[in-house]
Amino acid sequence: MTQTPTSSRLTQYRHRVVAERDALRRALPTAAEHQQQALADVLAHNAGTAFGVEHGFARIRNIDDFRSAVPIRDYDALAPWIERAAAGEQNVLSADDPVVFFKSSGSTGDSKKIPITRTFMKRVFFPFYYAAWANFAEHFPAVLAHDDSTLNLKHDPVPVDTTASGRPHAGASQVDFGTAFGEPLSAEPGTRAPWATLPAHAADADHLERAYLRLRLAVQADLRCVIGINPAMVAAVPHQLAQWWPRIVKDLHDGTLGGHPYGPADRERAAQLERLAAYHGTLLPAHVWPNLELIFCWTTGLASLYLPRLREAFGPGVTVLPAPVAASEGPVAVALDRHPTAGPLVVPAAWYEFLPADDDIRPDSPTLRHDELAEGQEYHVVFTHVGGLYRYALGDVVRVVDRVAGVPRVEYAGRRNLSDVAGERLRESHVVRALRTALDGGGLEVVNATCRAVDTGVDVPRYEFALAPFRPFGDTETRTLAGALDTALGSVSAGYRTARAAGRLDPPVLHLVPADRFLTEWQWRVAQGTRPAQVKDRVFQRDEAGWQRVLGR
Known part of the structure; x- marks a missing residue:
């Protein structure tokens, strides 16, 4: 049953998101002033904190002073300060105490604890966060017209962990911003749908079963939008429908949800889905929800290789809009129009610095301001904001598209992860760009891909790629693709080119796997207990067991 939000709430929401978007637009021509003000506000607000006193915030008069006083740090280097705050010590990194600690995947596999204060949410988070939904309100009004118009895959308010001081330690999508920060309008599209809060019998269900239950409920709605942020979550939906449609049909026919009684039977919808599956041989989102208009997720990285075909599974008229370039630690950029991959920096939110992506990040690395960046180049992001992160190396690399x-205006290019067994210093974006060039050269498409460096210490190292073709590759095509990929890697990475010329690297080896192999791997990882939002595409596969699963061994 369609659920319509109250007229006043919908009107207020549309006004708010468009107003925040327009305010960010107005800030662009005076970006330098906003950047200086952002840094000045941080120093003034947090001068009396333990961090501010130790680093002499009160004595800082300009950007050079700030750079000299505060070294660049990543999460691990800042962790001792963060752990003090998480343990309950006050006035450590920020003048106001954290309300919650956002959870994010750490480089060691442990969950980061990102301190989130009220001042951070007001000045840094909410302006970009609301602006991200302005395209929905302005160009896709049907998406907001009903509470059950959107399947928000990242929304899953399961029980959350706590820090030593009892503060919530949760993913951003698990936090109720209305209750925690007094922002009732902050509820995302789809978070008021019937499947947003599952019934009591699902309280102990694992992540995969919860995904099934939400999908079972969503097939009864007239969906217009799917929100994934992480595109791997979006790619999983057609795979899940193909697997689960017989169970969904039975639940609908019996009036059950996961086998438990749940309202009246919907035998008409059950029969309709059964007919569609029989006719098409499977069920795709386009069959189940013919009025779908929009997908909202990251559109770069490995997703850029498979999104065009994935979009077809959701419907020929579906638009894909890019989620912001952001992390649990804070925002970098948000699309203020319908650009397919990128948005301008959120200049009022934080003080931004950048390093060329090929450089190593050191505590004293020289940095560039936003106005010193070159179009077409890639950079590490370092930011400072009032929430208590200072010259923080985010770990993300962005590419400047234009201005x-x-x-x-930047797009996400990948994590800063390096693969380097022979001096090649390959980055994630090198691999994605080379794959795209090599595939396009042969008119080939893949559903997904990953790679690893193989260095046995006996043979010359090489890279091995696992590719899932959209349609099968012939033997000649595969051999040609391997050569083209080798050439393309040399074109985008001088280190790779040099290593190959010196004989320190052998040519890459390709492994072709079934089209659904990456989807079954994604589902396996979710079934093992990882939240779906955290199971992301991997350019570099460093998990030996995961690599073997992808190869089907």
Whole structure:
């Protein structure tokens, strides 16, 4: 049953998201002033904190002073301060105490604890967060017209962990911003749908079963939008429908949800889905929800290789809009129009610094301001904001696409992870760009891909790629693709080119796997207990067991 939000709430929401978007647009022509103000506000607000006193915030007069006083740090280097705050010590990194600690995947596999304060949410988070939904309100009004118009895959308010001091330690999508921060309008599209809060019998269900239950409920709605942020979650939906449609049909026919009684039977919808599956041989989102208009997720990285075909599974008229370039630690950029991959920097939110992506990040690395970036180049992101992160190396690499009112418009290019067994220093974006060039050269498409460096210490190292073709590759095509990929890697990475020329690297080896192999691997990882939002595409596969599963061994 369609659930319509109250007229006043919907009107207020549309006004808020468009107003925040327009305010960010107005800030672009005076970006330098906003950047200086952002840094000045941080120093003034947090001068009396333990961190501010130790680093002499009160004596800092300009950018050079700040750079000299505060070294660049990543999460691990800042962790001792964060752990003090998480244990309950006050006035450590920020003048106001954290309300919650956002959870994010750490480089060691442990969950980061990102301190989130009220001031951070007000000045840094909410402006970009609301602005991210402005395209929905302005260009896709049907998506917001009903509470059950959107399947928000990242929304899963399961029980959360706590820090030593009892503060919630949760993913951003698990936090009720209305209750925690007094922002009732902050509820995302789809978070008021019938499947947003599952019934009591699902309290102990694992992540995969919860995904099934939400999908079972969503097939009864007239969906217009799917929100995934992480595109791997979106790619999983057609795979899940193909697996689960017989169970969904039975639940609908019997009036059950996961086998438990749940309202009246919907035998008409059950019969309709059964007919569609019989006719098409499977069920795709386009069959189940013919009025779908929009997918909202990251559109770069490995997703850029498979999104065009994935979009077809959701319907020929579906638009894919990019989620913001952001992390649990804070925002970098948000699309203020319908650009397919990028948005301008959120210049009022934080003080941004950048390093060339090929450089190592050191505590004293020289950095660039936003107005010193070059179009087409890639950079590490370092930011400072009032929430208590100072010259924080985010770990993300961005590519400058162009400029909007003089401000760089950037897209996510990958994590800063390096693969380096022979001096090649390959980055994630090198691999994705080379794959795209090599595939396009042969008119080939893949559902997904990953790679690893093989260094036995006996043979010359090489890279092995696991590729899931959209349609089968012939033997000649595969051999040609391997050569083209080798050439393309040399074109994008001088280190790879040099290592190959010196004989320190052998040519890459390709392994072709079934089209659904990456989807079954994604589902396996979710079934093992990882939240779906955290199971992401991997450019570099460093988990030996995961690599073997992808190869089907």
